[in-house]
Amino acid sequence: MRHDHNRLLLILASATLITSAACERDRGTPVKQVDLGDSKKTKTADTSDTQKVSKAGCAERAAMLEAPSIEYGKSAKPKDGAFVAGANAPAFSFALAADPETLDPSKMSGAPEGRVAFNIFEGLLMPGPTTEGLDDLANVVVPGVAESYSVSADCKTYTFKLRADAKWSDGADVTASDFVYSYERILTPGFGADYLAMLHIIEGAKAFSSKETEDFSTVGVKAVDAKTLEIKLLQPVPYFPELVAFYTFFPVPRQAIEKHGDSWTRPENIVSNGAYTLSDYKLQQRIVLKKNENYWGKADVAIPEAHLRIITDTNAVVNAYQAGELHWTGTGLPVAQLTSLITNPDYVKAPLIGTYYYRFNVKGDSPVKDLKVRQALSLAVDRDSLVKITLNGLHSVANGYTSSAIPGYESPTKLETNIAKAKKLLGEAGYPGGEGLSDLTLLYNTDENHKLVAEAIQAMWKNNLGVDVTLVNKEWATYQQDIDTLSYQIARAGWIGDYNDPMTFLEMFVSTNGNNDTGWVSPEYDTFISEAEVETDRAKRTKLLQDAETLLIEKGPIMPIYFYSTSYLASRFIEGFLPHNRDIHLIKYVRLLGANAK
Amino acid sequence: MSRYIFKRLISSIVVLFIIITVSLWITRQAPSNPCLKERETNTCACVAENKLDRPVFPIYTSIPLVGADSCDLWSRSSGGEVGPVKILGVSQWGETQHAEYLKTLGSGSLGNAMKSDRTVIEMLASGLPFTLQLGIQALIIALLIGIPSGLLAGLKQNQPQDYALMTFAMLGVSIPNFVLGPLLISLFALELGWFKPGGWSGFQDSILPSITLGLYYAAYIARLTRGGMLEIVRKDFIRTARAKGLTEQTVVMRHALKGAMLPVVSYLGPAFAAMLTGSVVVEEIFGIPGVGRHFVLSAINRDYNLVLGTIIMYSTVLVFLNLAVDILYTFLDPQVSYDD
Numbered sequence: 001m002r003h004d005h006n007r008l009l010l011i012l013a014s015a016t017l018i019t020s021a022a023c024e025r026d027r028g029t030p031v032k033q034v035d036l037g038d039s040k041k042t043k044t045a046d047t048s049d050t051q052k053v054s055k056a057g058c059a060e061r062a063a064m065l066e067a068p069s070i071e072y073g074k075s076a077k078p079k080d081g082a083f084v085a086g087a088n089a090p091a092f093s094f095a096l097a098a099d100p101e102t103l104d105p106s107k108m109s110g111a112p113e114g115r116v117a118f119n120i121f122e123g124l125l126m127p128g129p130t131t132e133g134l135d136d137l138a139n140v141v142v143p144g145v146a147e148s149y150s151v152s153a154d155c156k157t158y159t160f161k162l163r164a165d166a167k168w169s170d171g172a173d174v175t176a177s178d179f180v181y182s183y184e185r186i187l188t189p190g191f192g193a194d195y196l197a198m199l200h201i202i203e204g205a206k207a208f209s210s211k212e213t214e215d216f217s218t219v220g221v222k223a224v225d226a227k228t229l230e231i232k233l234l235q236p237v238p239y240f241p242e243l244v245a246f247y248t249f250f251p252v253p254r255q256a257i258e259k260h261g262d263s264w265t266r267p268e269n270i271v272s273n274g275a276y277t278l279s280d281y282k283l284q285q286r287i288v289l290k291k292n293e294n295y296w297g298k299a300d301v302a303i304p305e306a307h308l309r310i311i312t313d314t315n316a317v318v319n320a321y322q323a324g325e326l327h328w329t330g331t332g333l334p335v336a337q338l339t340s341l342i343t344n345p346d347y348v349k350a351p352l353i354g355t356y357y358y359r360f361n362v363k364g365d366s367p368v369k370d371l372k373v374r375q376a377l378s379l380a381v382d383r384d385s386l387v388k389i390t391l392n393g394l395h396s397v398a399n400g401y402t403s404s405a406i407p408g409y410e411s412p413t414k415l416e417t418n419i420a421k422a423k424k425l426l427g428e429a430g431y432p433g434g435e436g437l438s439d440l441t442l443l444y445n446t447d448e449n450h451k452l453v454a455e456a457i458q459a460m461w462k463n464n465l466g467v468d469v470t471l472v473n474k475e476w477a478t479y480q481q482d483i484d485t486l487s488y489q490i491a492r493a494g495w496i497g498d499y500n501d502p503m504t505f506l507e508m509f510v511s512t513n514g515n516n517d518t519g520w521v522s523p524e525y526d527t528f529i530s531e532a533e534v535e536t537d538r539a540k541r542t543k544l545l546q547d548a549e550t551l552l553i554e555k556g557p558i559m560p561i562y563f564y565s566t567s568y569l570a571s572r573f574i575e576g577f578l579p580h581n582r583d584i585h586l587i588k589y590v591r592l593l594g595a596n597a598k
Numbered sequence: 599m600s601r602y603i604f605k606r607l608i609s610s611i612v613v614l615f616i617i618i619t620v621s622l623w624i625t626r627q628a629p630s631n632p633c634l635k636e637r638e639t640n641t642c643a644c645v646a647e648n649k650l651d652r653p654v655f656p657i658y659t660s661i662p663l664v665g666a667d668s669c670d671l672w673s674r675s676s677g678g679e680v681g682p683v684k685i686l687g688v689s690q691w692g693e694t695q696h697a698e699y700l701k702t703l704g705s706g707s708l709g710n711a712m713k714s715d716r717t718v719i720e721m722l723a724s725g726l727p728f729t730l731q732l733g734i735q736a737l738i739i740a741l742l743i744g745i746p747s748g749l750l751a752g753l754k755q756n757q758p759q760d761y762a763l764m765t766f767a768m769l770g771v772s773i774p775n776f777v778l779g780p781l782l783i784s785l786f787a788l789e790l791g792w793f794k795p796g797g798w799s800g801f802q803d804s805i806l807p808s809i810t811l812g813l814y815y816a817a818y819i820a821r822l823t824r825g826g827m828l829e830i831v832r833k834d835f836i837r838t839a840r841a842k843g844l845t846e847q848t849v850v851m852r853h854a855l856k857g858a859m860l861p862v863v864s865y866l867g868p869a870f871a872a873m874l875t876g877s878v879v880v881e882e883i884f885g886i887p888g889v890g891r892h893f894v895l896s897a898i899n900r901d902y903n904l905v906l907g908t909i910i911m912y913s914t915v916l917v918f919l920n921l922a923v924d925i926l927y928t929f930l931d932p933q934v935s936y937d938d
Contacts (some may be wrong), residue, residue: 099714196643263715313883313885319783322788323794325794
């Protein structure tokens with residue numbers, strides 16, 4: 001059963017992905033060719049240039065991209081008698097929380113789907129092995145099908161050079177027209193791509209998908225030749241490389257789709273271009289991946305076979321792990337068992353770019369429409385004790401809305417606990433001592449964790465302010481409908497960022513954004529965001545985003561509570577399995593050691 | 599007899615039609631819809647693909663499609679209007695969701711699962727063998743344990759054997775399977791390592807879940823058998839049999855058992871159906887790829903087609919099991935006859 005949906009529904013999608021750029025004005029080289037695969041060579045041969053541009057615009061930032069470098073062979077081998085995770089597994093194994101809804105990367109939108117897609121398909125660029133220790137956002141992606149790319153001076157046109165040896169698993173070449181075909185397929189009106197809106201950053205894409213034109217040549221995607229792909233964007237988008245490394249932008253095999261129609265994703269029909277191929281899929285049981293012998297980078301792929309076990313119950317996942325059947329739990333851990341699991345030597349906690357918060361419906365006529373009431377409620381919450389005691393330290397205290405796990409951005413806000421101030425504000429709002437504030441409701445979707453948090457906050461509001469709030473717990477689909485139709489007063493919410501840029505958090509509170517869901521309208525905020533979208537100076541852009549966040553926290557419709565972490569158990573005796581702030585782990589980076597190696 | 603069966607079959611089809619119609623209405627009445635997701639996604643394509651913008655029945659009362667307000671929806675041309683209720687014109691009667699669904703059924707399909715790229719039949723067919731095997735094994739365990747201990751307890755009424763057995767039966771009925779399952783796992787799988795803690799790759803993996811599922815029914819059947827036995831042994835024909843000088847074994851096995859089994863047999867139909875539907879929890883605990891999970895997940899996901907598919911499957915099973923039980927009755931109880 002799906003428990004934490006914001007984690008399950010991780011990943012992308014934004015209704016209005018029109019954003020900004022860190023593109024500085026032209027510095028003399030209008031187009032810079034970036035060699036991704038061999039960036040070290042580029043650096044040494046071109047040191048002065050690299051240093052000159054390291055703080056600079058989009059094209060130059062891409063210059064710092066590096067091929068993934070993991071040091072293998074450094075970890076300790078398991079001692080005799082030590083528990084070795086996965087020792088009883090026939091192949092490298094981990095759990096999926098649910099059956100993927102689809103294996104078509106163009107259509108999908110969830111986390112289990114992504115686990116499969118990232119391993120069997122490959123985009124122009126790919127997520128790197130880790131986000132730890134990165135200070136430059138450019139390094140979150142590594143070369144994929146593209147071996148190099150260049151960016152135009154206005155940062156809007158990307159030209160990708162595809163590697164000559166990129167092949168589909170049936171041996172056919174991966175060509176630029178495969179990408180054009182894939183994007184045209186997604187944009188075709190009526191095609192059920194969940195993340196259709198992601199592609200709307202491409203010039204002309206929205207007009208095509210909303211039937212304004214039937215001419216696909218008006219869309220800014222062009223196969224210059226078999227191995228050169230050109231994408232024109234509406235706006236300079238600094239995180240475009242990370243979007244390209246996401247499955248919605250992955251190519252799909254025209255030859256298989258035209259032959260098999262909707263059933264092209266079945267193991268017997270599928271053709272893919274990633275490090276692995278789909279070898280077998282038994283509903284509710286397991287997905288078996290086998291190394292793709294036509295993959296260009298197969299020499300570096302160490303694990304020949306992987307089993308993705310579909311286990312919906314998190315307790316069953318832990319059982320399977322303890323029985324040595326899994327190398328990595330792959331899904332969330334059961335909250336009830338957490339205190340005992342934390343002491344497990346295989347336990348890993350890593351930050352995610354995600355925020356758990358409460359939202360206020362400011363459109364209704366409830367008391368939370370009053371800013372002072374919202375501020376008082378936020379000030380009366382002791383986030384430290386909530387995270388440390390109620391949640392056993394599972395997550396970390398939120399000091400703002402934008403996750404602290406995004407490299408290169410500092411949140412300007414500092415959420416505090418100040419009960420005296422809270423009481424004063426509540427008095428000013430006309431509810432001294434909480435009097436008259438009796439019919440407040442707090443909505444959350446049925447889940448053990450959400451219940452714990454809601455009860456703790458209910459108690460804090462009662463003890464600190466004398467405010468009674470009624471908890472309303474609804475199952476997932478009903479909760480979603482209440483949020484969508486603004487039928488709530490205060491509601492629990494979670495947001496997992498789609499890419500490593502504050503924009504993924506901040507753009508959703510623009511008044512026209514479909515994910516706003518609070519009724520909050522602030523022309524001032526909208527202006528900050530739209531200015532940031534076109535700002536080409538990185539420092540100025542950051543400042544605009546920080547101003548927007550300050551406004552959001554001080555006057556906005558939300559009350560951040562904690563920043564998400566992901567917790568899992570992973571064998572100590574595997575290498576190349578590293579923390580990632582979007583919880584993306586590619587099997588091709590992993591190697592087994594000692595008793596584990598099979 | 600064959601006339602009776604024929605009549606029952608006809609009425610079963612009517613019952614199924616009513617079940618389908620009512621369930622279709624109820625699924626559409628539930629808040630939210632399968633196209634609404636946490637984040638703004640491509641709701642319109644999903645609504646159009648599943649024809650959710652069509653009226654549910656010819657007499658149409660509006661069901662709001664949350665999240666689809668900006669979509670280019672199917673246009674309903676006007677029919678009659680009675681107060682707030684719109685009645686569709688005759689030409690559109692075939693275009694309701696209900697009619698579309700019946701058409702799909704008529705073509706031998708249950709439609710596509712809305713949260714999967716499989717058809718409903720494929721999903722049910724992939725899970726049914728596991729659920730059936732689990733159910734049958736649990737039933738066998740329930741009968742093998744339940745009937746002998748019920749008989750023994752009935753014969754030794756108010757003696758130590760009776761008290762001991764009924765205490766166990768009471769325990770079996772009271773311990774829910776979500777407690778028993780994890781207990782068995784932690785003892786036999788994690789501590790002793792005799793079994794795998796979850797998954798299903800062969801008979802070995804079916805033992806713990808079958809015991810978990812069957813034990814409750816074993817206890818219940820034991821209590822039913824005991825009750826039946828107590829009633830029968832007081833009957834005149836048993837006294838006659840004893841008076842004839844028959845051995846105790848013959849009295850019990852040939853005369854008493856048949857009668858004592860009647861309540862158990864009538865319980866078997868619903869019990870087996872309950873094992874199939876009630877295996878949801880056991881399937882979840884042991885990670886069994888059966889159909890039980892579709893039953894719950896489809897409702898949570900608002901996967902209309904899968905909900906209806908599981909309902910049709912279960913109601914068909916239930917209808918036919920009940921029929922089978924009624925026929926079985928004629929063999930056990932000479933007073934029951936369906937011949938005109």
